[in-house]
Amino acid sequence: MSRHKLGMAPVLLWLSLFLIIPMLIVAGISFLQRDALGQLVFSFSIEGYKTFFDPLYLGIYWDTIVLSVTTTVICLLISYPMAYYIANAPPRVQTWGLILITVPFWINFLIRTYAWILLLRTQGVVNTLLMEFGWIQEPLQLLYTPGAVLLGMVYNFIPFMVLPIYVALEQMDKRLLDAAYDLGASKWKAFRHITLNQSKSGIMTGCVLVYVSTTGMFVVTDILGGAKSAMISNIIQSQFLGARNWPFGAALSVIFVLTSLILILLFNRAMQARYLKVKEGGA
């Protein structure tokens, strides 16, 4: 047991040095003040938290949650069938499927995101094609819209969802399905009662990864959303780097970390309910 604990030491050290202590520092800063030049003043204040309740920031806060949840749900809907297909394909197809999923990672994330500008802008590929086909007369405003941000997020984070679900499906004992068929289950019922449950851990990991990554992402919003769309992470970034209002930026960070933690905990609770309660009536 003690050896077990000893083995954990490097992990704990790493976590405390690079995660817990920095977070405590951020939490500490959130209760400080700043002077006119943006220097931290070491006196207690909850000014940062008060500013958060400005309707402007509350709106952005809400938009961020909505966008992150939407991104997660869309990623899940697209990724589950993909992961399912890859996990059940012959080994050669599996290898290729996984390579194709990870290929985008070989290219810098900024470049991939900029590439969307070429596709979406007014004289971009999409608009040009649509006009060629005569489906539209005027170019559509695709870029610098919330839709473009959502698209960029989903595009970037799909692999984060596919891979954990694939792993869960691939590790699943396929004999369980035979057992379900043998006991009278149809293909669909076997999927609902067995496969879905056995891939729960992958769904959970994927959702948390995508959700947390989306909330923390400000580059996609900057590039594809233009000046109009902002996420909480954009505000945090500008408070630290532009406005030099560290206490406010830190307060926003603390609020957002707590929000994410609560949402993830609630999500885990719901998933942990032993059965995925799909309505029995529809059986």
Next chain:
Amino acid sequence: MLMIELIGIQKQFQGQDVVHPLSLSIKEGEFLTLLGPSGCGKTTILRMIAGFEQPTEGEIWLAGQQVTDVPPNKRDLNLVFQHYALFPHMTVEENIAFGLKMKKMPKSQIEERVEEAVTMTQLTPLKARYPHQLSGGQQQRVAIARAIANKPKVLLLDEPLGALDLQLRKNLQSELKHLQRALGITFVYVTHDQEEAMMLSDRIVILNGGKVEQIGTPREIYAAPKTLFAATFVGENNIFSSPEGLFAVRPEKISLAQADSASARKTGVIQDVQYFGNVHKLMVQLEHEPMRVTLALDLADDHTWQIGDVIGLNWEDKDQVVIGS
């Protein structure tokens, strides 16, 4: 009444015959065992009866109905899987209720059936546990309970005791036999363990390389094996060749005689003595023949045999079993 009829079923994988054409009828309430070494096709036959494999040729009839193209979830039989395949996210009770739920049985009736099944398999105190909280023997009982709760016409068992240790196997073997008598359900049992097959079955099908070697009661197979494989796979045997062909003599049918006396058919040197309590066995190297013979002597023989002793062997003509090939 015939419960299962296999009419000329045959299975090929990539042009290879895994199961050669096989016809077999299984009676209602019969305990039939498919016995053979690994790769003999016994599991494939079982999976064809269950519906997980399609025969390349031939027909399968279940209780008077042709089911060759019926998917497994529509066949009124259940399979006990080799490694149980219990649903890890469901309790014992939920596992057992699964098949009944799939049949949309009313809740009260499901409870009744589950109760009945756990009582028969002595699982009542473990109902609320999850599979990973159970021992191997208990998991195996859940697998059986989950199958019999459906009251299938036929229960298929794929090496159900294969993963258990010897003592537990022995206990569960008698439990299984008892259960089969109590339920009166037809059992089709797959095993590579000849002792298990002998002990449990009404009839045994001996398979080798996808072909049937012999079908018969345990007694018929032991006393009158038809092929060399059947003669040596089930129980110990001594195979002799004579100008007329091969014949087999069981170790316990061989008696001792004075070496070189008129009553000795063969003479040989004792190479090993094995003492088992109720019997002891002598391994004898025959003179003039490159062959070892095993004979079993019962307790009445209190002579202490030494390695190196020269002895004569004898048996009666009626104990010579002529083998086809």
